[in-house]
Amino acid sequence: MYYLNALGLVCPLGDSKTQVQQRMFRGDTGLLTTDCFSPGRPLALGRVTTSLPACDDWPVGFQSRNNQLAMQALLQIQAAVEAAKLRFGAHRIAVILGTSTSGIAEGERAIQHLIGQGTMPTHFHYAQQEMGSTARFVASQLGVAGPCYVHSTACASAAKAMASAARLLASGVVDAAITGGVDSLCAFTIAGFSALDSVSEGPCNPLSVNRKGINIGEAAALFLMTREPATVALSGWGESSDGYHMSAPEPNGAGARVAIESALARANLTAAQIEYINLHGTATLQNDAMESRITHSLFGGDVPVSSSKGMVGHTLGAAGAIEAAFCWLSMQDDNPTGFLPPHLWDGEPDPTLPTLHTVAVGEQLGHPPQHVLSNSFAFGGANASLVFSRRAS
Secondary structure: OEEEEEEEEEEOOEOOHHHHHHHHHHOOOOEEEEOOOOOOOOEEEEOOOOOOOOOOOOOHHHOOHHHHHHHHHHHHHHHHHHHHHHHHOHHHEEEEEEOOOOOHHHHHHHHHHHHHHOOOOOOOOHHHHOOOHHHHHHHHHHOOOOOEEEEOOHHHHHHHHHHHHHHHHHHOOOOEEEEEEEEOOOHHHHHHHHHOOOEOOOOOOOOEOOOOOEOEEOEEEEEEEEOOOOOEEEEEEEEEEOOOOOOOOOOOOHHHHHHHHHHHHHHOOOHHHOOEEEEOOOOOHHHHHHHHHHHHHHHOOOOEEEEOHHHHOEOHHHHHHHHHHHHHHHOOOOOOOOEOOOOOOOOOEOOOOOOOEEOOOOOEOOOOOOEEEEEEEEHHHEEEEEEEEEOOO
16 A cells, blocks of 8 residues: 555645645535636636745746745645655655646746747746656755656646556555646646647536536646555556547547456456545546546446536646545545545536536535545546555544
8 A cells, every 4th residue: 555644736726635635525616717818718727726835946947836836835834844855865766757748837828928039038948847846856956866757638737647657656666746737827728728628617517518618727736756655545547548629528538447347456446435526627628538437337327426526626737636635625534424425517417418427515425435446537548546455533
């Protein structure tokens, strides 16, 4: 077992575990309508509105909103990491993260300055938008010296990073890992998904007959993962790469099935033992159709399911980690009656898809969930599924 000993997060629902947990169970949404990244076209986005740590004193290559989000999450687990450094040594702690944007927003602003002023701004450095920036930044802030790298596989980035961290622990290369994901809003991703006609102007509507696409969001969720027992463990993971299409999923879910079944097998669980599924649930036509079919095929229509996208948007490279965080919060002792993350939508199912049991606001299992599944299905057929299990008291 690879235990998730500590969690730090910031997302559109808040900047602390307590705040996010409370708002999540209430079914609040952090989506806001703005045209700041798409002038003249207001869109619902999952923006983090809390104040973030100042970055002016950081090396210029680390000065980015992505790293500010990471720092906000990092501060919440720093004490636990320092204790791990004393036990294991700095060289035995890895940093394995997922991102898809890094500092692209800083690059966008720099290009606008170049167009307007004829020169690049002095506060810009190309290193800000390198995909590996956030992992290097976190390692430098913590003073750890183990393996340090980033997965950038679109929407599966953070889930794959967590699987990689578990593999490093399993191999004996490290004794602890800071793992999860970070992504920040930028015009580039919004324009890209808009070009695919995959962006909804209003709040997204996963599984609905009226779904029109995603709401892009930003977030950071970082875990300290070790072999030392804690309440929640990453008990299984599965990955696949079906390469069906650049952006569309394989319609019958062949790659998704491989990832889910591999995760269950590694966790030594059957489908019937999963008590809750956090769907990828993007509210795009093709993803929801594929995921509904494969979920019903493997689990039937009774297991509670929900998509977190209606609360925080699709946080892209951070999605697997923020959704792992929602599962982690649901499995803690302070949720004794087993509230589940609700599914926010208009309640009008697509009649062409199998019927699933979507979680209503306030729905409870009667106990903290024991085994849950979280899915991340990305462009290019990069699929990842994670199983989390609660340690017996």
